[in-house]
Amino acid sequence: MEILVCVKRVPDTSENEITVxxxxxxxxxxxxxxxVNEWDNYAVEEAIRLRDAVGGSVTVVSLxxxxxxxxxxxxxxxxxxxxxxLMDPVFEGSDGRGVAAALKAEVGKGNYDLVxxxxxxxxxxxxxxxxxxxxxxxxxxxxxxxIEVSGDGILKIGREIAGGNQEFSEIRLPCVLSIQxxxxxxxxxxxxGIRKVASLEIPVRGTAELGIPPEAVGEAxxxxxxxxxxxxxxxxxxxxxxxxQEEIIDKLIELLKSKGGxx
Amino acid sequence: MAQxxxxxxxxxxxxxxxxLELRTAAATLDxxxxxxxxxxxxxxxxxxVCKEAARSFDTVWKVENDALAYPxxxxxxxxxxxxLPKNSRVLLPHEHFGMDLAPGLxxxxxxxxxxxxxxxxxxxxxxxxAVREEYSGMVRTHVRxxxxxxxxxxxxxxxxxxxxRKDKTGEIIDKTPEILQEGLQEAPRRFLELxxxxxxxxxxxxxxxxxxxxxxxxxxxxxxxxxxLAKAMGADVSCSRPIVDAKWMEKSRQVGxxxxxxxxKVYLALGISGSFQHLGGIKGSPFMVAVNKNPKxxxxxxxxxxxxxxxLDFVPxxxxxxxxxxx
Numbered sequence: 001m002e003i004l005v006c007v008k009r010v011p012d013t014s015e016n017e018i019t020v021x022x023x024x025x026x027x028x029x030x031x032x033x034x035x036v037n038e039w040d041n042y043a044v045e046e047a048i049r050l051r052d053a054v055g056g057s058v059t060v061v062s063l064x065x066x067x068x069x070x071x072x073x074x075x076x077x078x079x080x081x082x083x084x085x086l087m088d089p090v091f092e093g094s095d096g097r098g099v100a101a102a103l104k105a106e107v108g109k110g111n112y113d114l115v116x117x118x119x120x121x122x123x124x125x126x127x128x129x130x131x132x133x134x135x136x137x138x139x140x141x142x143x144x145x146x147i148e149v150s151g152d153g154i155l156k157i158g159r160e161i162a163g164g165n166q167e168f169s170e171i172r173l174p175c176v177l178s179i180q181x182x183x184x185x186x187x188x189x190x191x192x193g194i195r196k197v198a199s200l201e202i203p204v205r206g207t208a209e210l211g212i213p214p215e216a217v218g219e220a221x222x223x224x225x226x227x228x229x230x231x232x233x234x235x236x237x238x239x240x241x242x243x244x245q246e247e248i249i250d251k252l253i254e255l256l257k258s259k260g261g262x263x
Numbered sequence: 264m265a266q267x268x269x270x271x272x273x274x275x276x277x278x279x280x281x282x283l284e285l286r287t288a289a290a291t292l293d294x295x296x297x298x299x300x301x302x303x304x305x306x307x308x309x310x311x312v313c314k315e316a317a318r319s320f321d322t323v324w325k326v327e328n329d330a331l332a333y334p335x336x337x338x339x340x341x342x343x344x345x346x347l348p349k350n351s352r353v354l355l356p357h358e359h360f361g362m363d364l365a366p367g368l369x370x371x372x373x374x375x376x377x378x379x380x381x382x383x384x385x386x387x388x389x390x391x392x393a394v395r396e397e398y399s400g401m402v403r404t405h406v407r408x409x410x411x412x413x414x415x416x417x418x419x420x421x422x423x424x425x426x427x428r429k430d431k432t433g434e435i436i437d438k439t440p441e442i443l444q445e446g447l448q449e450a451p452r453r454f455l456e457l458x459x460x461x462x463x464x465x466x467x468x469x470x471x472x473x474x475x476x477x478x479x480x481x482x483x484x485x486x487x488x489x490x491x492l493a494k495a496m497g498a499d500v501s502c503s504r505p506i507v508d509a510k511w512m513e514k515s516r517q518v519g520x521x522x523x524x525x526x527x528k529v530y531l532a533l534g535i536s537g538s539f540q541h542l543g544g545i546k547g548s549p550f551m552v553a554v555n556k557n558p559k560x561x562x563x564x565x566x567x568x569x570x571x572x573x574x575l576d577f578v579p580x581x582x583x584x585x586x587x588x589x590x
Binding site for chain 2: 013018019096125126127130140142156161165168175182230231241253256
């Protein structure tokens with residue numbers, strides 16, 4: 001099975017406080033720790049397991065600036081066979097549609113049976129996979145948390161739906177699936193693994209190589225544009241307990257007791 | 264004027280609560296517009312669903328087909344493409360079905376896609392100014408979405424107040440004859456079965472006091488301190504999604520839209536940032552205490568009381584003090 005996994009480099013929200021810059025045009029990006037989008041990491045792991053089970057290859061593709069190469073290389077260290085970097089100044093400001101259009105062109109250059117994406121990203125909205133599928137006229141399923149090969153050109157998939165329930169379907173290949181966290185346990189990548197793939201070549205492609213008109217992507221092609229960032233003020237917010245830890249604990253125990261929280 | 268459509272989710276003959284939220288959103292989009300509800304399904308309860316939808320929408324389009332017995336996004340996308348006029352504005356909830364249907368539908372309709380809106384701030388010419396969340400709700404953005412060639416817009420469940428008036432008597436129109444029947448049966452994705460979540464050792468939906476733990480616990484071994492605190496308080500232990508993803512706890516302990524909906528009297532959130540998916544699983548306005556080392560964590564906006572501290576340091580001391588008091 002030839003598998004393409006779409007990954008994205010994002011600020012790691014578990015490592016960072018995300019704040020808005022002074023004029024609200026962006027988040028404060030200085031000192032941010034970036035990593036591969038968490039959902040994408042599960043998608044790569046799933047692709048590697050599928051390949052190991054049935055043969056084929058795993059290619060990782062990322063659209064983004066120079067630094068996107070780091071996450072491509074990290075996922076290659078996990079076990080992906082190839083990496084592709086889509087980079088072009090005109091990609092800047094693309095909406096989901098623009099990113100999907102670039103990925104569609106890349107899919108067309110290969111001979112893929114299956115395309116995986118993360119179900120969502122912290123700075124996105126879980127849209128690229130579904131759009132890409134529709135552009136390719138391939139079937140799609142979102143929030144997939146189980147994949148098995150069930151027949152010739154057919155996968156049995158599970159989707160995570162409300163209340164912890166799981167919906168099973170059969171889907172025909174080629175298809176696009178967006179992967180939910182928890183589908184597997186992504187393997188650890190050590191520094192040694194990354195060194196091993198440090199010298200592997202990662203081809204870089206822009207709109208010219210992809211054969212797409214620059215106006216189809218970027219700000220020009222976007223129907224949805226960000227205007228600004230702001231920090232929400234929801235409700236009154238919590239009463240933050242102040243003082244020494246001992247004082248805080250005494251206060252908290254008193255509160256919990258009064259609300260029936262300590263039996 | 265562009266037409267507005269609301270796709271109605273329903274199950275076992277009952278219209279989903281989100282339908283009333285779609286009505287509110289549609290009226291915000293265009294107070295003058297007549298709004299059409301689209302109801303798809305197989306025979307049986309479908310007429311009841313249409314009648315119920317007609318109390319909240321001006322028109323109801325019904326599509327009935329055996330292939331629609333289970334809402335399969337691959338099938339519904341096909342029929343929506345056949346049914347909807349050019350430049351339509353389509354509203355649906357941003358949950359597991361909406362996320363499955365909407366992005367591809369926007370491509371099929373050659374329309375814009377505005378995902379997961381939490382507020383509409385109004386029109387600026389042909390563009391809708393809306394609010395979205397990013398980074399687990401730590402920041403929000405204003406976005407401008409060009410509606411001139413139509414749009415598919417998904418709404419965060421619970422973000423728009425439901426319009427509960429049910430004061431309409433919409434006309435129900437059977438659109439089934441306009442749909443090409445054969446294509447529907449041969450969809451490239453076929454529903455097999457639903458598997459319900461396994462019941463766990465503790466039913467957290469019945470717990471009065473929950474000690475809930477999230478990513479801030481850092482390591483599996485640290486979970487012991489959470490169990491000790493819960494024991495000292497006489498509470499049950501629940502968790503947020505990352506703990507289940509890491510396989511440190513059973514799925515039956517997960518609070519959230521993809522886990523359990525709980526309604527305790529007291530909810531102690533430890534090292535939980537407070538994503539909307541997590542908060543969506545907490546009902547009944549419990550007294551909520553949040554302990555998190557990040558003072559900007561969204562959980563502090565909804566909690567009643569907050570403590571800015573590292574739970575690894577704070578929790579053992581809290582447990583000790585509670586245990587002392589019990590002696």
